[in-house]
Amino acid sequence: xxxxxxxxxxxxxxxxxxxxxxxxxxxxxxxxxxxxxxxxxxxxxxxxxxxxxxxxxxxxxxxxxxxxxxxxxxxxxxxxxxxxxxxxxxxxxxxxxxxxxxxxxxxxxxxxxxxxxxxxxxxxxxxxxxxxxxxxxxxxxxxxxxxxxxxxxxxxxxxxxxxxxxxxxxxxxxxxxxxxxxxxxxxxxxxxxxxxxxxxxxxxxxxxxxxxxxxxxxxxxxxxxxxxxxxxxxxxxxxxxxxxxxxxxxxxxxxxxxxxxxxxxxxxxxxxxxxxxxxxxxxxxxxxxxxxxxxxxxxxxxxxxxxxxxxxxxxxxxxxxxxxxxxxxxxxxxxxxxxxxxxxxxxxxxxxxxxxxxxxxxxxxxxxxxxxxxxxxxxx
Amino acid sequence: xxxxxxxxxxxxxxxxxxxxxxxxxxxxxxxxxxxxxxxxxxxxxxxxxxxxxxxxxxxxxxxxxxxxxxxxxxxxxxxxxxxxxxxxxxxxxxxxxxxxxxxxxxxxxxxxxxxxxxxxxxxxxxxxxxxxxxxxxxxxxxxxxxxxxxxxxxxxxxxxxxxxxxxxxxxxxxxxxxxxxxxxxxxxxxxxxxxxxxxxxxxxxxxxxxxxxxxxxxxxxxxxxxxxxxxxxxxxxxxxxxxxxxxxxxxxxxxxxxxxxxxxxxxxxxxxxxxxxxxxxxxxxxxxxxxxxxxxxxxxxxxxxxxxxxxxxxxxxxxxxxxxxxxxxxxxxxxxxxxxxxxxxxxxxxxxxxxxxxxxxxxxxxxxxxxxxxxxxxxx
Numbered sequence: 001x002x003x004x005x006x007x008x009x010x011x012x013x014x015x016x017x018x019x020x021x022x023x024x025x026x027x028x029x030x031x032x033x034x035x036x037x038x039x040x041x042x043x044x045x046x047x048x049x050x051x052x053x054x055x056x057x058x059x060x061x062x063x064x065x066x067x068x069x070x071x072x073x074x075x076x077x078x079x080x081x082x083x084x085x086x087x088x089x090x091x092x093x094x095x096x097x098x099x100x101x102x103x104x105x106x107x108x109x110x111x112x113x114x115x116x117x118x119x120x121x122x123x124x125x126x127x128x129x130x131x132x133x134x135x136x137x138x139x140x141x142x143x144x145x146x147x148x149x150x151x152x153x154x155x156x157x158x159x160x161x162x163x164x165x166x167x168x169x170x171x172x173x174x175x176x177x178x179x180x181x182x183x184x185x186x187x188x189x190x191x192x193x194x195x196x197x198x199x200x201x202x203x204x205x206x207x208x209x210x211x212x213x214x215x216x217x218x219x220x221x222x223x224x225x226x227x228x229x230x231x232x233x234x235x236x237x238x239x240x241x242x243x244x245x246x247x248x249x250x251x252x253x254x255x256x257x258x259x260x261x262x263x264x265x266x267x268x269x270x271x272x273x274x275x276x277x278x279x280x281x282x283x284x285x286x287x288x289x290x291x292x293x294x295x296x297x298x299x300x301x302x303x304x305x306x307x308x309x310x311x312x313x314x315x316x317x318x319x320x321x322x323x324x325x326x327x328x329x330x331x332x333x334x335x336x337x338x339x340x341x342x343x344x345x346x347x348x349x350x351x352x353x354x355x356x357x358x359x360x361x362x363x364x365x366x367x368x369x370x371x372x373x374x375x376x377x378x379x380x
Numbered sequence: 381x382x383x384x385x386x387x388x389x390x391x392x393x394x395x396x397x398x399x400x401x402x403x404x405x406x407x408x409x410x411x412x413x414x415x416x417x418x419x420x421x422x423x424x425x426x427x428x429x430x431x432x433x434x435x436x437x438x439x440x441x442x443x444x445x446x447x448x449x450x451x452x453x454x455x456x457x458x459x460x461x462x463x464x465x466x467x468x469x470x471x472x473x474x475x476x477x478x479x480x481x482x483x484x485x486x487x488x489x490x491x492x493x494x495x496x497x498x499x500x501x502x503x504x505x506x507x508x509x510x511x512x513x514x515x516x517x518x519x520x521x522x523x524x525x526x527x528x529x530x531x532x533x534x535x536x537x538x539x540x541x542x543x544x545x546x547x548x549x550x551x552x553x554x555x556x557x558x559x560x561x562x563x564x565x566x567x568x569x570x571x572x573x574x575x576x577x578x579x580x581x582x583x584x585x586x587x588x589x590x591x592x593x594x595x596x597x598x599x600x601x602x603x604x605x606x607x608x609x610x611x612x613x614x615x616x617x618x619x620x621x622x623x624x625x626x627x628x629x630x631x632x633x634x635x636x637x638x639x640x641x642x643x644x645x646x647x648x649x650x651x652x653x654x655x656x657x658x659x660x661x662x663x664x665x666x667x668x669x670x671x672x673x674x675x676x677x678x679x680x681x682x683x684x685x686x687x688x689x690x691x692x693x694x695x696x697x698x699x700x701x702x703x704x705x706x707x708x709x710x711x712x713x714x715x716x717x718x719x720x721x722x723x724x725x726x727x728x729x730x731x732x733x734x735x736x737x738x739x740x741x742x743x744x745x746x747x748x749x750x751x752x753x754x755x756x757x758x759x760x
Contacts, residue, residue, distance in 0.1 A: 011412035019406045026399045032391035037703035069449035072606040072616035100606030107605055208588055208619020226452040226480030236452035239588020323417035
């Protein structure tokens with residue numbers, strides 16, 4: 001059977017070079033980085049080299065990169081410590097953020113009685129900048145948390161603009177950049193974000209490792225305490241092999257960025273063209289059909305499929321070996337709905353099934369042709 | 381140069397079979413376990429199989445095993461949620477616990493104004509059971525956190541006795557079992573602990589993965605929130621390859637336990653004999669020279685070395701390729717002192733250097749002979 005993996009926004013296939021780096025570390029560097037002997041120092045030097053490499057690609061200091069178990073933990077670390085230790089009393093966010101951000105903020109609201117403002121988003125998922133600016137006119141210590149690239153609809157937020165407006169208003173700015181790290185160049189000297197979260201497995205690195213960028217002198221404190229690892233910001237023996245895998249994935253992503261971006265951009269354009277010509281009544285959610293306002297890595301399509309057939313859609317795609325992600329709030333048989341699409345689509349649109357297709361360097365146009373043929377079978 | 385790794389309580393060399401399992405998953409199973417398609421289900425089934433294997437060795441239900449990034453996170457999860465969500469008002473612990481426990485409890489004391497009682501330990505590091513029993517006579521909701529095997533001096537705590545006394549007194553019992561999982565059989569149907577923490581890298585598994593055993597219906601809540609992974613108890617995409625590595629390490633540890641225990645026990649006995657015959661004035665910290673009261677994996681020796689020479693001891697050992705761990709509070713040139721030895725040794729003993737040597741299946745008697753020769757050079 002054909003297997004087509006179009007769910008690269010969920011996770012990605014690891015690069016062979018990344019696997020080799022990880023395997024090499026597992027075989028040859030088992031020391032605990034906290035040990036002072038040669039075995040320990042050898043592991044320590046690996047993670048410090050990784051930290052430096054990653055910091056280099058983001059144009060920040062190595063000391064500003066804190067390794068975590070992934071993007072979710074990085075979001076939790078930043079948001080929780082900002083409230084607990086930096087005395088943030090007000091968080092501004094949107095309802096289309098990742099659950100790692102939204103659920104953390106909900107918990108903080110309950111536990112610390114902070115106020116939370118949700119910025120309006122329009123039917124394309126674009127945040128209301130003027131509302132953001134007016135919300136920032138407050139005496140309360142405020143943190144803004146808005147993701148760089150939306151994981152469901154692909155919208156790109158102008159984080160430089162948000163960062164600057166936050167700076168002007170003495171607010172802190174955290175961005176979940178899990179969908180952009182490894183896919184877009186980010187110069188954090190130019191973009192004055194205070195905090196950022198990234199995860200290796202979204203760009204062909206290993207699962208279980210990510211990082212928080214924490215701007216110097218921000219006075220955050222750990223949410224996992226114990227040993228003094230990660231400059232006291234994250235306790236626990238470091239996952240040395242995973243850290244080196246993250247480094248390698250980042251290195252390969254950025255060293256090949258232009259070439260690979262072009263390749264994937266071309267796939268997305270081809271996919272959109274094929275959808276338009278074969279399923280003319282399909283619509284695109286958010287700005288996902290716009291090649292400037294949306295990431296080149298994903299597209300979110302609302303399909304003109306009857307509710308009867310819609311119920312079987314993902315199941316049938318899976319049977320045909322096609323892996324993609326549901327993006328509809330009313331996917332039958334599923335208890336999980338998309339909180340993102342629920343925010344931006346109207347009731348009629350929500351009745352139709354939406355699917356997210358997300359691409360990588362390992363995909364081909366042949367695969368797209370196959371998926372379009374499979375999709376056509378469902379169209380009334 | 382000869383390289384002798386006698387620091388297996390800090391971390392261990394990974395087994396080849398574990399490395400192969402991890403590499404295999406990295407190559408062949410990259411799906412996100414939360415995805416409903418075949419790629420996702422394949423990863424999901426791997427982690428559920430791992431969960432079942434691990435639960436089997438501990439004689440518990442698979443649903444009671446929650447994967448974390450390691451032992452430290454597992455300790456944090458249990459202790460923090462017990463206070464925050466289970467309304468624990470009083471924690472009983474000892475001053476010779478791991479920092480993952482002690483620092484977490486300190487934070488909880490500050491943030492939640494709980495009361496903390498430290499049980500007395502004698503000069504061998506043995507806790508005062510009668511004091512524990514009297515501390516448990518309280519109306520306050522109480523949690524006891526005591527480690528199974530002390531990571532510095534190797535003392536084994538009778539956790540079955542502690543668990544039963546806690547149960548009788550309606551207190552919760554958490555044990556950091558990071559030094560015992562993979563080294564000792566634990567039947568958690570027989571030992572009524574409520575919570576337990578383990579870490580793969582202490583028994584030839586990968587770094588960056590561990591687990592919390594959380595007894596059914598305990599109502600703990602996550603400290604890292606976001607997605608619904610790990611039955612809602614730990615958000616974040618699972619480190620599938622590391623989880624499978626943990627499973628493999630556990631499987632190999634327990635399937636070879638009798639044979640490997642004998643081998644390492646023999647090494648420890650040989651080391652102690654050699655120390656006694658070559659450095660007769662050396663003493664053993666805690667119960668580490670007792671083959672019943674102490675783990676077979678480590679020994680902590682206080683050496684009759686002048687303070688002048690002591691300053692260079694670890695440095696010289698490292699130069700000779702010997703990796704072990706300092707265990708003395710007064711290690712010159714180091715800002716870190718051992719909080720464990722400080723609790724149990726007198727001032728005279730603390731003036732002398734103490735070293736922890738910890739063994740594994742990869743060590744040999746030849747290595748011990750070499751280390752003894754190196755140590756003898758320091759003896760006055």
